[in-house]
Amino acid sequence: MTAYSPQQTAAISLVSPMLPFRAEILSVQPEAPLVSTYWMRFLDPELRTSYQFKPGQFNMLSIPGMGEAAISISSDSNDHQRVGHTVRFVGNVTNAISRLKAGDVIGVRGPFGTSWPLEDHHGKDIFIAAGGIGLPPLRPILYQVMAQRNNFGRVVVIYGARTPDDLQFTREYKAWEEAGIELIITVDRGDEKWTGLVGVVPLMFYRLRMDPRKSVVYTCGPEIMIRFVIFEALARRITPDQIYVSMERNMRCGLGLCGHCQLGPYFVCKDGPVFTYEQLQPYFNVEDL
């Protein structure tokens, strides 16, 4: 592959944002049944150093002949050696990704979309509520918090999965806790070995003490979970502009051109995926938006 200078790379992205860059898969880390993290690096060495993303943004991953899927970046934005995407195998493209192994090449277009505004929330208590495949877009935040823990008040992660086997990133929980992140892990259904919490994420959220004057909420996961987390946050008098939600819609272009991802007046690819509830409120409870 041609090696482009950072300036050329930026120019190519501007001219042809529909063209994917090629990245080599370095390793595949199984996380849960039908979920794996793909660690990759761009073939172009200059792109490796010039590529930057913010926590919450996503890439379009592509496989020739199969198509593209929007996948959040789940790795540390300060790690310029590799980029991680955590994929749940649900359909055409993601099932094709499930067949890739180390050494294979994948197309990457991005990064796209808005990010979690962590830098605006220094001094605040951060409450993160995630369900299932909603944790990967939030994991980059945890790397940032660990790197600058003193900039924040309490950092609480409530993470729920269907069963203990479905919990992702389990090998990292100890490091998160050692860095001063409060972890509340819950499952919908335990098994014979499970001694932890059982119950849905909004229920665990309901049990928390929080000071609405200095708290912000970041949430991502199934839409039903998001709705109840918002309900509980509002009940604690956290204002809609302090509740941040990452939304999923079908993606095609990722550039605000095709209209596939429309949500009310917004394009999720360009105006989101991270929105405040203040932005979404008028459209959130409307069917088929």
Ligand SMILES: Cc1cc2nc3c(=O)[nH]c(=O)nc-3n(C[C@H](O)[C@H](O)[C@H](O)COP(=O)(O)OP(=O)(O)OC[C@H]3O[C@@H](n4cnc5c(N)ncnc54)[C@H](O)[C@@H]3O)c2cc1C
């Ligand atoms: C901003 C954004 C970030 C995303 N981040 C991630 C991520 O980090 N990891 C990840 O695995 N996925 C993520 N997704 C979801 C992913 O883009 C979709 O699941 C995508 O449709 C998968 O493509 P596919 O071709 O494999 O499946 P498709 O062929 O498009 O879909 C196959 C079947 O799966 C169903 N389906 C599609 N999407 C979902 C879904 N989200 N949940 C349940 N069923 C679904 C469809 O209804 C269809 O029946 C994200 C989506 C958005 C918009």
Ligand code: FES
């Ligand atoms: S995916 Fe085309 S407008 Fe958003």
